[in-house]
Amino acid sequence: RPQRNLQQRDLAHARKAKMNVHSTDNQYIIQFALPGVKKEDVKLHAENNQLTLEATRKLSQDGKQIHTEFTAELFKRSIVLPEEAQTDTIKAEMNDGILTLTITKQTIPSKTISIL
Numbered sequence: 001r002p003q004r005n006l007q008q009r010d011l012a013h014a015r016k017a018k019m020n021v022h023s024t025d026n027q028y029i030i031q032f033a034l035p036g037v038k039k040e041d042v043k044l045h046a047e048n049n050q051l052t053l054e055a056t057r058k059l060s061q062d063g064k065q066i067h068t069e070f071t072a073e074l075f076k077r078s079i080v081l082p083e084e085a086q087t088d089t090i091k092a093e094m095n096d097g098i099l100t101l102t103i104t105k106q107t108i109p110s111k112t113i114s115i116l
Contacts, residue, residue, distance in 0.1 A: 014076035017053055025105075028085055032099040034075055039094035044101075046087040052078045053099070084108050 022029040034042065036057040043054045055075040081087065081103065089104040 014054075014074040017055065017075040017077040019077065019079075027105055028082070028101075028103045030079075030101040030103070032075075032077065032101075033097065034094075034099050035097045036070075036073075037075065037094075037097065037099075039099075042092075042094065042099060044090070044092060046081070046090060049081045049083065049085060049087065050078060051081055051087070051090075051101075052076075055099075 018033045020031045022031075030051075032053060032055075034055050034057070036059075037055045038058075041056045041058060045052045053076065057073045057075070059070075059072045082105075084105045084107070086104045086106045091102045093100045093102075
Protein backbone atom coordinates (compact mmCIF):
# COMPACT_ATOMS: atom_id res chain seq x y z
CA ARG A 1 0.00 0.00 0.00
CA PRO A 2 1.54 3.37 -0.97
CA GLN A 3 2.22 5.79 1.87
CA ARG A 4 0.78 9.28 1.74
CA ASN A 5 3.15 12.08 2.57
CA LEU A 6 2.30 14.65 5.25
CA GLN A 7 1.22 17.29 2.74
CA GLN A 8 -1.58 14.92 1.67
CA ARG A 9 -2.79 14.26 5.22
CA ASP A 10 -5.78 16.17 6.49
CA LEU A 11 -5.19 18.13 9.71
CA ALA A 12 -8.29 16.45 11.12
CA HIS A 13 -6.21 13.25 11.28
CA ALA A 14 -3.40 14.86 13.25
CA ARG A 15 -2.47 13.11 16.46
CA LYS A 16 -3.26 15.05 19.64
CA ALA A 17 0.05 15.82 21.38
CA LYS A 18 0.02 14.51 24.95
CA MET A 19 0.83 17.07 27.61
CA ASN A 20 1.55 17.62 31.29
CA VAL A 21 0.89 20.95 33.03
CA HIS A 22 2.53 22.06 36.28
CA SER A 23 2.02 25.28 38.20
CA THR A 24 4.34 27.06 40.62
CA ASP A 25 3.79 30.35 42.42
CA ASN A 26 5.34 32.31 39.54
CA GLN A 27 4.94 30.24 36.38
CA TYR A 28 3.21 27.51 34.42
CA ILE A 29 5.26 24.68 32.98
CA ILE A 30 3.71 22.80 30.06
CA GLN A 31 5.37 19.72 28.56
CA PHE A 32 4.37 18.12 25.26
CA ALA A 33 5.48 14.61 24.26
CA LEU A 34 6.72 14.81 20.66
CA PRO A 35 8.66 11.58 20.00
CA GLY A 36 10.98 11.76 17.02
CA VAL A 37 10.25 15.43 16.30
CA LYS A 38 13.10 17.88 15.71
CA LYS A 39 12.81 21.39 17.15
CA GLU A 40 12.86 22.94 13.66
CA ASP A 41 9.68 20.97 12.85
CA VAL A 42 7.69 22.55 15.72
CA LYS A 43 5.44 25.60 15.33
CA LEU A 44 4.00 27.44 18.33
CA HIS A 45 1.53 30.29 18.21
CA ALA A 46 0.00 32.21 21.12
CA GLU A 47 -2.78 34.74 20.71
CA ASN A 48 -5.58 35.89 23.04
CA ASN A 49 -4.50 33.34 25.66
CA GLN A 50 -4.83 30.49 23.18
CA LEU A 51 -1.71 28.40 22.59
CA THR A 52 -1.49 26.29 19.44
CA LEU A 53 1.17 23.66 18.79
CA GLU A 54 1.79 21.94 15.47
CA ALA A 55 4.69 19.53 14.99
CA THR A 56 5.77 17.08 12.32
CA ARG A 57 7.76 13.88 12.73
CA LYS A 58 9.56 13.25 9.46
CA LEU A 59 11.20 9.97 8.50
CA SER A 60 14.00 9.22 6.10
CA GLN A 61 12.92 7.59 2.85
CA ASP A 62 16.39 6.26 1.98
CA GLY A 63 16.46 2.88 0.31
CA LYS A 64 13.65 0.40 -0.17
CA GLN A 65 11.30 -0.09 2.76
CA ILE A 66 11.03 -3.71 3.87
CA HIS A 67 8.83 -3.32 6.94
CA THR A 68 7.17 -0.26 8.56
CA GLU A 69 5.50 -0.05 11.98
CA PHE A 70 5.68 3.73 12.47
CA THR A 71 5.42 6.53 9.95
CA ALA A 72 5.77 10.26 9.61
CA GLU A 73 3.20 11.93 11.81
CA LEU A 74 1.54 15.27 12.46
CA PHE A 75 0.89 16.37 16.06
CA LYS A 76 -1.46 19.22 16.93
CA ARG A 77 -2.86 20.68 20.14
CA SER A 78 -4.64 23.91 21.10
CA ILE A 79 -5.23 24.94 24.69
CA VAL A 80 -6.64 27.98 26.43
CA LEU A 81 -4.16 29.45 28.89
CA PRO A 82 -5.25 30.97 32.21
CA GLU A 83 -5.83 34.73 32.26
CA GLU A 84 -2.66 35.36 34.31
CA ALA A 85 -0.39 33.60 31.78
CA GLN A 86 1.92 36.12 30.09
CA THR A 87 2.08 34.83 26.54
CA ASP A 88 4.81 37.32 25.61
CA THR A 89 7.19 35.60 28.08
CA ILE A 90 6.91 32.02 26.83
CA LYS A 91 10.25 30.19 26.80
CA ALA A 92 10.47 26.93 24.83
CA GLU A 93 13.06 24.16 25.11
CA MET A 94 13.17 20.82 23.25
CA ASN A 95 15.02 17.91 24.83
CA ASP A 96 14.73 14.15 24.09
CA GLY A 97 11.33 14.47 22.40
CA ILE A 98 9.83 16.62 25.18
CA LEU A 99 8.93 20.23 24.43
CA THR A 100 8.89 22.25 27.65
CA LEU A 101 7.22 25.66 27.77
CA THR A 102 7.71 27.98 30.72
CA ILE A 103 5.16 30.77 31.03
CA THR A 104 5.39 33.54 33.62
CA LYS A 105 2.30 34.34 35.68
CA GLN A 106 1.28 37.96 36.04
CA THR A 107 -0.48 39.26 39.12
CA ILE A 108 -4.06 40.19 38.35
CA PRO A 109 -5.42 42.71 40.84
CA SER A 110 -8.68 41.75 42.47
CA LYS A 111 -11.60 44.15 42.17
CA THR A 112 -13.71 45.40 45.02
CA ILE A 113 -17.36 45.48 44.13
CA SER A 114 -19.59 48.09 45.79
CA ILE A 115 -23.08 47.03 46.72
CA LEU A 116 -25.67 49.69 45.94
